[in-house]
Amino acid sequence: MGVSARSDASAVTGKRCPRTTCAKRGVVQPRDAFHKDRRNKDGLESWCKACVRQYNEENKDRINAYRRERYRANREREREKSRTYYATNDAYREKALEKDRAYYRANREKIAAYDRERNQRNAEKNLAYNRAYLEAHPEKSREYNARYHARKRGATVESVSYERILARDGHWCYLCENDVAPNEVSYDHVVPLSRGGAHSEANIKVVHRSCNSRKLNRLLSELKLPFQNG
Ligand SMILES: [Zn+2]
Numbered sequence: 548m549g550v551s552a553r554s555d556a557s558a559v560t561g562k563r564c565p566r567t568t569c570a571k572r573g574v575v576q577p578r579d580a581f582h583k584d585r586r587n588k589d590g591l592e593s594w595c596k597a598c599v600r601q602y603n604e605e606n607k608d609r610i611n612a613y614r615r616e617r618y619r620a621n622r623e624r625e626r627e628k629s630r631t632y633y634a635t636n637d638a639y640r641e642k643a644l645e646k647d648r649a650y651y652r653a654n655r656e657k658i659a660a661y662d663r664e665r666n667q668r669n670a671e672k673n674l675a676y677n678r679a680y681l682e683a684h685p686e687k688s689r690e691y692n693a694r695y696h697a698r699k700r701g702a703t704v705e706s707v708s709y710e711r712i713l714a715r716d717g718h719w720c721y722l723c724e725n726d727v728a729p730n731e732v733s734y735d736h737v738v739p740l741s742r743g744g745a746h747s748e749a750n751i752k753v754v755h756r757s758c759n760s761r762k763l764n765r766l767l768s769e770l771k772l773p774f775q776n777g
């Protein structure tokens with residue numbers, strides 16, 4: 548007694564775990580004692596769940612090493628596979644993002660401490676990397692500096708593209724009303740940040756380097772325009 552009709556029925560169609568160390572070897576076990584495996588005729592793995600678990604536990608290191616090795620050997624394909632899956636499966640992506648967010652919420656301080664520690668450990672490497680990156684991308688460097696200084700002054704900071712500003716203004720300086728050679732191009736905050744101007748494309752115009760340094764932090768109303776060159 549005490550055995551439900553259902554597990555009774557599955558025990559009839561069940562099978563024995565063949566593993567020599569199985570505690571229930573030789574005993575017919577219910578179907579739900581086995582994981583499913585469609586490759587087998589009866590649709591079940593041959594070892595019972597407990598034996599599979601025990602095997603995996605005992606061979607954890609070997610299994611992990613094998614997985615890592617297989618991943619390394621097919622890295623690009625594996626990455627492509629997960630990228631495609633991630634990109635095409637909205638539900639999966641939403642779930643993954645939510646999991647990330649929950650993890651972040653629960654471990655905010657731990658993550659911050661880890662980031663700090665890692666930044667300290669890699670301080671020199673990061674500095675060299677950043678320097679090389681900014682040297683290779685002068686436009687990014689300019690924008691990065693400008694945003695930093697604008698934020699420090701409490702100015703409104705918008706995303707700015709100097710390429711777009713140059714395309715809009717052309718190589719022409721609005722302060723002296725002359726053409727600007729490519730190596731003389733500079734960008735001026737029309738209303739200076741220190742006077743409440745925004746770091747925005749609307750408030751930035753192409754000028755000569757020399758005109759930029761002549762203008763200082765003055766407003767247009769405080770200047771005698773156009774500047775006379777020379
Ligand atoms: Zn077993």
Ligand SMILES: [Zn+2]
Nearest residue numbers: 720723755758
């Ligand atoms: Zn000029």
